Amino acid sequence: MAKKRVTVLISGRGSNMASLIAAAKDDAYPAEIALVVSNRPDAAGLAHARSQGINTAVVDHTHYSKDREAFERALQDVLTTHRIDLVCLAGFMRMLTPWFVGQWQGRMLNIHPALLPAFKGLHTHERALAAGVKTHGATVHFVSAEMDSGPIITQAEVPVLAGDTADTLAARVLEAEHRIYPQALRQVAEGF
Ligand code: GRF
Numbered sequence: 007m008a009k010k011r012v013t014v015l016i017s018g019r020g021s022n023m024a025s026l027i028a029a030a031k032d033d034a035y036p037a038e039i040a041l042v043v044s045n046r047p048d049a050a051g052l053a054h055a056r057s058q059g060i061n062t063a064v065v066d067h068t069h070y071s072k073d074r075e076a077f078e079r080a081l082q083d084v085l086t087t088h089r090i091d092l093v094c095l096a097g098f099m100r101m102l103t104p105w106f107v108g109q110w111q112g113r114m115l116n117i118h119p120a121l122l123p124a125f126k127g128l129h130t131h132e133r134a135l136a137a138g139v140k141t142h143g144a145t146v147h148f149v150s151a152e153m154d155s156g157p158i159i160t161q162a163e164v165p166v167l168a169g170d171t172a173d174t175l176a177a178r179v180l181e182a183e184h185r186i187y188p189q190a191l192r193q194v195a196e197g198f
Pocket of ligand 1: 016018020096117118180183
């Protein structure tokens with residue numbers, strides 16, 4: 007079966023993108039990373055993607071002032087040109103409109119650094135520590151119009167340890183993220 011053509015959308019560091027690129031190097035992996043797109047020209051992940059021979063594109067949201075849909079139409083055009091089958095959001099820091107989400111219904115994944123439905127939104131590690139939870143983790147889910155709320159594909163739990171700071175907890179969760187995102191993409195790519 008032909009590999010699914012995947013784009014990873016990033017805004018920054020791109021460590022989850024790197025984990026997807028690494029997994030997709032396996033000949034038996036059912037998806038290829040055909041394109042990495044950033045909304046920020048200075049995203050560190052772009053250089054890594056290029057060093058791996060992956061096509062990259064920048065759709066700079068600042069060029070579209072406050073017109074979110076114009077930004078998304080430009081993004082959609084790039085994805086169409088590259089014949090993309092699946093979208094993976096990986097630290098992509100733009101809210102998406104119902105129109106764009108609708109274009110990718112059941113074909114767009116996101117990774118969130120918490121055990122959804124707990125701790126939607128930002129600063130998840132600080133909030134997990136403040137709440138005193140003993141177990142935290144990461145979730146890969148399909149993207150729906152409401153943020154951090156689509157159907158869950160997979161989750162990984164990590165313990166919260168005595169003395170954890172937001173940084174130590176984030177590092178433990180990030181390891182889990184790098185493990186489960188390639189697994190979740192495999193599952194989705196094999197499933198259709
Ligand atoms: C990750 O923690 C991810 O779960 C969240 O943003 C962070 C992105 O990190 N959505 P990276 O750019 O993948 O390194």
